[in-house]
Amino acid sequence: DQQVKQNSPSLSVQEGRISILNCDYTNSMFDYFLWYKKYPAEGPTFLISISSIKDKNEDGRFTVFLNKSAKHLSLHIVPSQPGDSAVYFCAASAFQNDMRFGAGTRLTVKP
Amino acid sequence: DAGVTQSPTHLIKTRGQQVTLRCSPKSGHDTVSWYQQALGQGPQFIFQYYEEEERQRGNFPDRFSGHQFPNYSSELNVNALLLGDSALYLCASSLIKTYNSPLHFGNGTRLTVT
Numbered sequence: 001d002q003q004v005k006q007n008s009p010s011l012s013v014q015e016g017r018i019s020i021l022n023c024d025y026t027n028s029m030f031d032y033f034l035w036y037k038k039y040p041a042e043g044p045t046f047l048i049s050i051s052s053i054k055d056k057n058e059d060g061r062f063t064v065f066l067n068k069s070a071k072h073l074s075l076h077i078v079p080s081q082p083g084d085s086a087v088y089f090c091a092a093s094a095f096q097n098d099m100r101f102g103a104g105t106r107l108t109v110k111p
Numbered sequence: 112d113a114g115v116t117q118s119p120t121h122l123i124k125t126r127g128q129q130v131t132l133r134c135s136p137k138s139g140h141d142t143v144s145w146y147q148q149a150l151g152q153g154p155q156f157i158f159q160y161y162e163e164e165e166r167q168r169g170n171f172p173d174r175f176s177g178h179q180f181p182n183y184s185s186e187l188n189v190n191a192l193l194l195g196d197s198a199l200y201l202c203a204s205s206l207i208k209t210y211n212s213p214l215h216f217g218n219g220t221r222l223t224v225t
Binding site for chain 2: 004006031032034036041042043044045046049051089091093096097098099100101102103104
């Protein structure tokens with residue numbers, strides 16, 4: 001059962017513009033949501049997280065938005081940089097149980 | 112501050128063989144989780160170890176087993192390998208008393224079954 005879904009396998013944006021990556025989930029018990037970034041030949045690296053009691057969390061160029069009623073979260077990267085090119089995974093967990101991951105979105109930022 | 116380390120980096124095995132993968136958690140972490148990432152997919156949860164016990168388990172057959180040692184390091188064992196077991200195996204560590212904290216991943220072991 002795929003409880004976390006990333007429906008866009010890839011996204012291409014111009015350097016300096018905004019990148020918006022989307023994620024949908026089905027389990028209403030999820031209370032913790034994260035975004036990870038993965039470069040080739042490396043493990044996923046934690047980027048930013050949000051708990052279910054918030055609807056927005058910001059860290060520098062990265063902002064995560066959570067819409068609980070729509071069971072949707074998004075990651076905004078502003079401004080996008082070529083070094084942001086990677087695969088981005090959305091993840092979620094319920095009560096500190098096993099973390100579920102989406103299939104990933106490959107972001108390409110063009111100079 | 113050493114992060115999560117995994118060994119070996121790459122491994123090639125024949126169908127039917129057994130394999131053992133190893134993981135050392137990030138310094139200060141006490142919980143180890145194992146994930147399988149097939150090509151084009153996200154990481155799939157295998158199991159989690161805490162205090163040398165399997166705390167949670169995902170939807171994987173009994174051919175997948177694990178162990179955690181007193182120093183918090185962990186092993187993943189896979190018996191009777193199938194071609195479909197070819198994947199990147201990721202180890203992640205965390206501190207269980209810190210509610211809702213991110214997992215820290217190693218760089219993975221790439222297993223190829225021929």
